[in-house]
Amino acid sequence: MTEKLYDKDSHLSEFEAKVLSCQDNVAVLDKTAFFPEGGGQTADTGFIDGIRVLDVQEKDGTIYHYLEKDLEVGKTVKGSLNWEERFDKMQNHSGEHIISGIVHSLYGYDNVGFHLSDSEMTMDFSGMLSREQLLRVEALANKVVWRNASFNCYYPENPRSLEYRSKLDLTENVRIVEIDGCDRCACCAPHVNTAGEIGMIKILDFCKNKGGVRLWAVCGKRALEDYNNRYKNDAEISVLLCSPQNEIAEAVKKQIVTIDDLKYQIGGLKRRIIADLSDTFETEKPFTLLFQDGFDIKELQLLADSLHKKLGGIRAVLSGNDNEYAFAVCGKSEKLDSWFKGFKATLNVRGGGRNGMVQGTVLNTKEEILGVTNELD
Ligand SMILES: [Zn+2]
Numbered sequence: 001m002t003e004k005l006y007d008k009d010s011h012l013s014e015f016e017a018k019v020l021s022c023q024d025n026v027a028v029l030d031k032t033a034f035f036p037e038g039g040g041q042t043a044d045t046g047f048i049d050g051i052r053v054l055d056v057q058e059k060d061g062t063i064y065h066y067l068e069k070d071l072e073v074g075k076t077v078k079g080s081l082n083w084e085e086r087f088d089k090m091q092n093h094s095g096e097h098i099i100s101g102i103v104h105s106l107y108g109y110d111n112v113g114f115h116l117s118d119s120e121m122t123m124d125f126s127g128m129l130s131r132e133q134l135l136r137v138e139a140l141a142n143k144v145v146w147r148n149a150s151f152n153c154y155y156p157e158n159p160r161s162l163e164y165r166s167k168l169d170l171t172e173n174v175r176i177v178e179i180d181g182c183d184r185c186a187c188c189a190p191h192v193n194t195a196g197e198i199g200m201i202k203i204l205d206f207c208k209n210k211g212g213v214r215l216w217a218v219c220g221k222r223a224l225e226d227y228n229n230r231y232k233n234d235a236e237i238s239v240l241l242c243s244p245q246n247e248i249a250e251a252v253k254k255q256i257v258t259i260d261d262l263k264y265q266i267g268g269l270k271r272r273i274i275a276d277l278s279d280t281f282e283t284e285k286p287f288t289l290l291f292q293d294g295f296d297i298k299e300l301q302l303l304a305d306s307l308h309k310k311l312g313g314i315r316a317v318l319s320g321n322d323n324e325y326a327f328a329v330c331g332k333s334e335k336l337d338s339w340f341k342g343f344k345a346t347l348n349v350r351g352g353g354r355n356g357m358v359q360g361t362v363l364n365t366k367e368e369i370l371g372v373t374n375e376l377d
Pocket of ligand 1: 039093097186187188189
């Protein structure tokens with residue numbers, strides 16, 4: 001059994017230990033401050049005698065350090081944790097206990113899932129919670145931080161005599177994490193000494209999950225980083241919209257109304273262009289091809305159809321840019337089918353149609369399209 005230094009002192013970031021065994025870059029020490037992967041939390045990283053610790057796993061009470069190189073067996077080595085990473089995990093894991101304790105005491109739901117990685121923390125509860133309920137949980141959780149409640153981690157002599165939250169039905173060697181006046185829970189991970197170290201608890205999102213709810217939350221440094229990201233975004237949007245930061249949602253709503261209004265006006269103008277073109281366009285030719293900027297496929301179909309109705313023959317209309325033109329072509333079925341066969345055979349065309357109308361995209365330049373269609377003519 002490896003002596004778990006993090007059990008007694010979660011703030012120990014450097015330690016000395018003896019190498020008991022080392023094979024294929026996997027070392028066992030007599031004691032360690034490296035917390036192995038477990039209970040939803042990823043393993044600590046850092047260095048042992050300058051050699052990088054890539055992963056840490058526990059099996060039957062022995063802790064295995066996965067290293068970049070082998071260590072000398074029997075040697076006394078110095079371990080140092082990536083403390084910033086470990087403290088970040090402590091802030092978040094301890095914050096999770098506070099949230100879970102409050103959810104349990106207010107609504108009676110159990111924490112049935114927990115995941116803490118370098119970038120994300122999720123927790124699953126056995127019942128659904130509304131946004132209002134989560135805001136209440138968050139407010140109470142931050143009050144626990146503000147009163148700087150103490151965390152006490154211990155192995156009770158008689159766990160059966162204690163009431164505590166636990167995912168597993170453990171009765172032996174149970175490690176209890178107790179938050180003064182807030183929660184008591186079985187947990188093997190290192191925690192902060194006092195809730196003030198967590199800094200801030202912020203619940204971000206939630207969704208339905210297996211009959212309950214999944215939450216995303218950030219604590220401590222992560223909450224500050226999240227705030228900074230959102231602040232940066234808001235500031236950029238506020239400059240773009242020429243609106244004070246606390247009014248950007250209203251400003252966006254106004255923009256959407258303006259855009260919808262413009263779309264409606266543009267639609268009207270395009271319909272007028274289609275009507276004018278249909279009225280004024282005259283030709284004796286049995287085939288014509290028009291390029292019309294800014295038309296969507298429906299508008300192209302409308303124009304091709306109305307030109308064909310007026311002039312007969314085959315009427316093609318295209319809109320777009322070199323190497324990606326949308327097209328609609330209208331004509332009498334038989335003639336159109338044979339024209340479209342030639343069009344498809346000579347250009348890079350995607351599309352088709354029936355009943356006297358074909359449409360799609362042609363991935364060629366205007367010059368190439370005109371060259372070929374003159375020949376087809
Ligand atoms: Zn825990």
